[in-house]
Amino acid sequence: xxxxxxxxxxxxxxxxxxxxxxxxxxxxxxxxxxxxxxxxxxxxxxxxxxxxxxxxxxxxxxxxxxxxxxxxxxxxxxxxxxxxxxxxxxxxxxxxxxxxxxxxxxxxxxxxxxxxxxxxxxxxxxxxxxxxxxxxxxxxxxxxxxxxxxxxx
Amino acid sequence: xxxxxxxxxxxxxxxxxxxxxxxxxxxxxxxxxxxxxxxxxxxxxxxxxxxxxxxxxxxxxxxxxxxxxxxxxxxxxxxxxxxxxxxxxxxxxxxxxxxxxxxxxxxxxxxxxxxxxxxxxxxxxxxxxxxxxxxxxxxxxxxxxxxxxxxxx
Numbered sequence: 001x002x003x004x005x006x007x008x009x010x011x012x013x014x015x016x017x018x019x020x021x022x023x024x025x026x027x028x029x030x031x032x033x034x035x036x037x038x039x040x041x042x043x044x045x046x047x048x049x050x051x052x053x054x055x056x057x058x059x060x061x062x063x064x065x066x067x068x069x070x071x072x073x074x075x076x077x078x079x080x081x082x083x084x085x086x087x088x089x090x091x092x093x094x095x096x097x098x099x100x101x102x103x104x105x106x107x108x109x110x111x112x113x114x115x116x117x118x119x120x121x122x123x124x125x126x127x128x129x130x131x132x133x134x135x136x137x138x139x140x141x142x143x144x145x146x147x148x149x150x151x152x153x
Numbered sequence: 154x155x156x157x158x159x160x161x162x163x164x165x166x167x168x169x170x171x172x173x174x175x176x177x178x179x180x181x182x183x184x185x186x187x188x189x190x191x192x193x194x195x196x197x198x199x200x201x202x203x204x205x206x207x208x209x210x211x212x213x214x215x216x217x218x219x220x221x222x223x224x225x226x227x228x229x230x231x232x233x234x235x236x237x238x239x240x241x242x243x244x245x246x247x248x249x250x251x252x253x254x255x256x257x258x259x260x261x262x263x264x265x266x267x268x269x270x271x272x273x274x275x276x277x278x279x280x281x282x283x284x285x286x287x288x289x290x291x292x293x294x295x296x297x298x299x300x301x302x303x304x305x306x
Contacts (some may be wrong), residue, residue: 013166013168014167014168014212015166015167015204015208015212016204016208016211016212019211019212019215023215050170051169055168055169058169058172059167059168059169059172062176062216062217062218063186063215063216064215064216064217065215129169
């Protein structure tokens with residue numbers, strides 16, 4: 001019988017930390033179901049993404065260890081998804097540790113370590129890119145950003 | 154018999170344009186082989202990425218339509234890869250149109266349309282994110298960028 005693992009996330013600007021977490025979750029079972037938060041759901045949380053929902057969903061759906069990606073539209077859908085898809089394990093990154101313990105009455109709940117330092121590594125790499133040859137583009141970008149800031153000030 | 158399709162790319166900050174191109178290439182045959190340029194090869198072209206080679210390779214290797222991802226280390230490896238993997242079709246985005254016609258003596262060479270406007274769409278989305286609630290972080294970022302610029306000026 002298939003052991004179904006379920007997780008949810010936004011997966012904006014897909015990176016190696018996302019892939020690591022999805023692969024670790026898949027290793028817990030046989031079938032990985034992923035809820036990808038819609039733009040409307042994110043907006044209700046005051047969160048906006050660089051990549052729109054349709055593209056985030058398609059990228060997650062096209063990762064080898066993911067069996068099915070579905071939209072996540074509201075906080076309360078988890079119990080319904082667990083029942084509908086006969087989920088054995090609900091798993092999230094440990095930045096959510098303890099937050100979903102109430103679901104332990106209907107399945108196993110696990111919190112997995114996130115890949116440390118993905119964001120800061122990227123940022124360091126990004127900063128190392130900024131050398132003399134990029135200074136003109138950077139100045140141009142700053143000009144544009146300053147204009148935007150002025151508009152809001 | 155398997156029809157092997159080959160392409161090369163950097164695949165920095167994996168996005169929907171990358172996925173679209175890989176899926177269109179896969180549709181041309183049965184087996185998709187992707188050369189991912191190493192950091193050293195990119196450096197030799199004066200190109201630096203945000204995401205390091207190992208992570209770019211792993212993400213491409215974990216896309217469903219990709220059968221095998223290999224390192225691209227130098228310009229001259231194409232003929233060797235075509236022979237070694239019995240490649241039928243060499244395909245690139247049409248931003249490279251005409252650039253690899255010399256390979257027509259050993260396989261079919263195609264140039265496929267890129268997804269228009271992925272970069273500019275992302276940029277527009279990014280700009281739409283910049284509202285009042287983000288203005289403080291933006292100012293902080295500008296401060297950091299200004300400091301970096303001063304260092305080079």
